Amino acid sequence: MSKIKIAPSLLAADFGNLQRDIEMVENSTADWHHIDVMDGVFVPNISYGMPVVKTINTHAKKPLDVHLMIVDPDRYIKTFADLGAANLTVHYEACTHLHRTLQAIKAEGMKAGVALNPHTNINLLEDIINDIDIVLIMSVNPGFGGQSFIENTYTKVKALKALIQKKGANTIIEIDGGVTASNAKALHDAGADVLVAGSFVFNSENPTQTIKELKEATA
Numbered sequence: 474m475s476k477i478k479i480a481p482s483l484l485a486a487d488f489g490n491l492q493r494d495i496e497m498v499e500n501s502t503a504d505w506h507h508i509d510v511m512d513g514v515f516v517p518n519i520s521y522g523m524p525v526v527k528t529i530n531t532h533a534k535k536p537l538d539v540h541l542m543i544v545d546p547d548r549y550i551k552t553f554a555d556l557g558a559a560n561l562t563v564h565y566e567a568c569t570h571l572h573r574t575l576q577a578i579k580a581e582g583m584k585a586g587v588a589l590n591p592h593t594n595i596n597l598l599e600d601i602i603n604d605i606d607i608v609l610i611m612s613v614n615p616g617f618g619g620q621s622f623i624e625n626t627y628t629k630v631k632a633l634k635a636l637i638q639k640k641g642a643n644t645i646i647e648i649d650g651g652v653t654a655s656n657a658k659a660l661h662d663a664g665a666d667v668l669v670a671g672s673f674v675f676n677s678e679n680p681t682q683t684i685k686e687l688k689e690a691t692a
């Protein structure tokens with residue numbers, strides 16, 4: 474089985490040393506920079522916005538994996554394309570016309586992602602899965618780093634993998650929230666292709682080594 478992709482979440486970085494932390498990710502075996510944008514409406518927290526994403530892009534060469542936890546994300550699709558996002562993930566629960574939103578993301582040259590809250594059933598994607606590049610399964614309630622992993626995630630990942638195969642889709646599965654070296658292998662075995670990890674990476678003594686461990690836990 475191929476190695477999993479690792480996307481450290483910069484939400485857990487030291488914002489006073491953002492350039493240093495971006496460069497740490499650049500010089501590690503990580504694959505993407507995961508960037509959490511929150512609006513204080515869709516989720517009860519506000520993270521950071523466009524000027525910070527612009528700064529991240531100045532120092533990053535690896536793809537920017539942008540996770541929008543905002544209502545009505547259609548308003549900002551072009552903005553994030555211009556800011557350098559490679560992947561743009563919107564929440565299923567925040568989109569009234571998801572098909573249209575996904576086409577708009579792709580028209581801007583980005584990979585289109587759909588995130589599901591812990592309570593949202595994967596079968597709701599049955600009629601749209603072939604249009605989705607990435608499904609991001611939230612394994613905590615979105616809004617904050619450092620929460621504990623919800624165990625029902627394994628069942629969801631397996632069911633989603635089966636749906637992707639049944640539909641002959643090329644969609645990849647990303648997991649976000651509470652990821653550690655203790656659940657990385659089980660998530661990969663269940664069908665995950667990308668793991669986001671925030672506090673587990675940035676609060677560790679040696680983040681570069683922690684990224685390597687996460688990647689190797691699934692080899």
Ligand code: DX5
Pocket residue numbers: 482484485507509540613614615616617618619620649650651652669670671672673
């Ligand atoms: C939560 C964010 C996550 C968060 C993960 O709403 O989407 O990306 O940064 O943080 P950890 O890995 O600490 O759970």
Ligand code: ZN
Pocket residue numbers: 482507508509540649669
């Ligand atoms: Zn995220």
